[in-house]
Amino acid sequence: MANVIVIGAQWGDEGKGKITDLLSDSADVVVRYQGGVNAGHTIVVKGQTFKLHLIPSGILYPDTECIIGSGTVIDPQVLITELDQLKELNISTDKLFISQTAHVTMPYHRLIDRAAEERRGNHKIGTTGRGIGPTYADKSERTGIRVLDLMDTQGLRDQLEWTINYKNVILEKLYNLPPLDPQDVIEEYLGYAERLRPYVVDASLKIYDAIQKRRNILFEGAQGTLLDLDHGTYPYVTSSNPVAGGACVGTGLGPTMIDRVIGVAKAYTTRVGEGPFPTELQDECGELLCSRGAEFGTTTGRKRRCGWFDAVIGRYAVRINGMDCLAITKLDVLDELAEIKVCVAYEIDGERCEDFPSSSRRFQQCRPIYKTLPGWQQSTSDCRSWEDLPTQAKDYLKFLAELMKVPIAIVSLGASRDQTIILEDPIHGPKRALLQADGTPVSLVNK
Ligand code: IMP
Numbered sequence: 001m002a003n004v005i006v007i008g009a010q011w012g013d014e015g016k017g018k019i020t021d022l023l024s025d026s027a028d029v030v031v032r033y034q035g036g037v038n039a040g041h042t043i044v045v046k047g048q049t050f051k052l053h054l055i056p057s058g059i060l061y062p063d064t065e066c067i068i069g070s071g072t073v074i075d076p077q078v079l080i081t082e083l084d085q086l087k088e089l090n091i092s093t094d095k096l097f098i099s100q101t102a103h104v105t106m107p108y109h110r111l112i113d114r115a116a117e118e119r120r121g122n123h124k125i126g127t128t129g130r131g132i133g134p135t136y137a138d139k140s141e142r143t144g145i146r147v148l149d150l151m152d153t154q155g156l157r158d159q160l161e162w163t164i165n166y167k168n169v170i171l172e173k174l175y176n177l178p179p180l181d182p183q184d185v186i187e188e189y190l191g192y193a194e195r196l197r198p199y200v201v202d203a204s205l206k207i208y209d210a211i212q213k214r215r216n217i218l219f220e221g222a223q224g225t226l227l228d229l230d231h232g233t234y235p236y237v238t239s240s241n242p243v244a245g246g247a248c249v250g251t252g253l254g255p256t257m258i259d260r261v262i263g264v265a266k267a268y269t270t271r272v273g274e275g276p277f278p279t280e281l282q283d284e285c286g287e288l289l290c291s292r293g294a295e296f297g298t299t300t301g302r303k304r305r306c307g308w309f310d311a312v313i314g315r316y317a318v319r320i321n322g323m324d325c326l327a328i329t330k331l332d333v334l335d336e337l338a339e340i341k342v343c344v345a346y347e348i349d350g351e352r353c354e355d356f357p358s359s360s361r362r363f364q365q366c367r368p369i370y371k372t373l374p375g376w377q378q379s380t381s382d383c384r385s386w387e388d389l390p391t392q393a394k395d396y397l398k399f400l401a402e403l404m405k406v407p408i409a410i411v412s413l414g415a416s417r418d419q420t421i422i423l424e425d426p427i428h429g430p431k432r433a434l435l436q437a438d439g440t441p442v443s444l445v446n447k
Helices: 016-024 076-088 107-123 132-141 153-174 182-199 203-212 244-249 284-292 311-321 360-365 391-404
Strands: 003-008 029-032 041-045 048-052 065-068 096-099 217-220 260-266 269-271 305-307 325-329 339-348 351-353 367-374 408-412 420-422
Touching (some): 003 016, 003 244, 016 041, 016 217, 029 203, 065 203, 096 182, 096 203, 153 182, 244 311, 260 311, 311 339, 325 391, 339 391, 391 408
Parallel strands (some): 003 217, 003 260, 029 065, 065 096, 260 325
Antiparallel strands (some): 041 048, 269 305, 339 351, 339 367, 408 420
């Protein structure tokens, strides 16, 4: 039995979908613990491609239970569209469960998110415009609507009438937008409530029961460490806690129940939206990474900013998440390059800095200090073992692991499941604790 958290080690879009899909094979339960419809992964079923924003991809395994935890925010309209899409494909959603204490994204959240972004002008965050920030803001302000409120018809009428009138003042007076009709919204959401009612549970209890029965639980993080509200590049972050610690808060589970944390990082770095990005490449090489890596957002279709691998944020992600091992994805995207750079430290005001600075202003001033490694200039997409990899690719991976002091357990070389090299069993293999005295992961010694 192992309870495993999978987190993004960069700014999201690291390829967590593929890694959770691989690991879901041995999971009995997959739990999403934060975020909302700002996340997204593309699924191909029976030759048809579609996108899931809320439902974990574990739903494709008939025996796997999928739970949308209390730390998430749920847009019922999007969730129902996902349920309908799955039904059309004859994929059962009988094993989907929704936490009764998750918060609900309302139409005014989406409107305020977009209007506030416009108002911010040069200071905009580059949000997905899906109402995520305002939904979490209401949760903190204690004016949010929870899934269990949605299930209480009369209570919802009372609560929404007051809330919508209050939000209308903001929409009209602050943003010059037309007001919402409370009755229209109430009827719309009562309709959603009936569709979602069969799925609603006490998710914390359900997860605890599963643990008591010694079932394997996979906690699936959305976004990434550097987008974490508390530990990311604030204010250019999302409004939830994608870090491993968020899995406990976002599910109602104690930290002693977690066995392992697996990080996922791309072999280079990408970021969507605004905010500092020291290793960003605004040249042909950045374009090459973007086109070879098909770096366009699943949710908004926006072009992702691309850059070299940043081991400073990598080390930070290892620390903040207590990461046991790492999956490196999209190594094949680097195949054509003659030289590959890795940011080993930053320079700020003429001084070398090895650690991620918490201040966004300071982070903005960081200049990357690079180490240049030779590329391998051959295709790796068909490599299926460590031995198949070109020497330069092996050296690149070893260099990353040594810099971040974490074992690399998985290397991904393409979208399909078989384009994967498993170096260590990510669930039962060596833990981060198994480091040599100089900090080198034991698992690297014989590589
Ligand atoms: P929000 O989560 O829509 O409020 O957006 C806040 C920031 O997080 C923006 O920079 C978004 O581009 C970024 N973001 C949110 N979700 C994702 C994701 O799933 N992948 C990558 N970036 C994301």
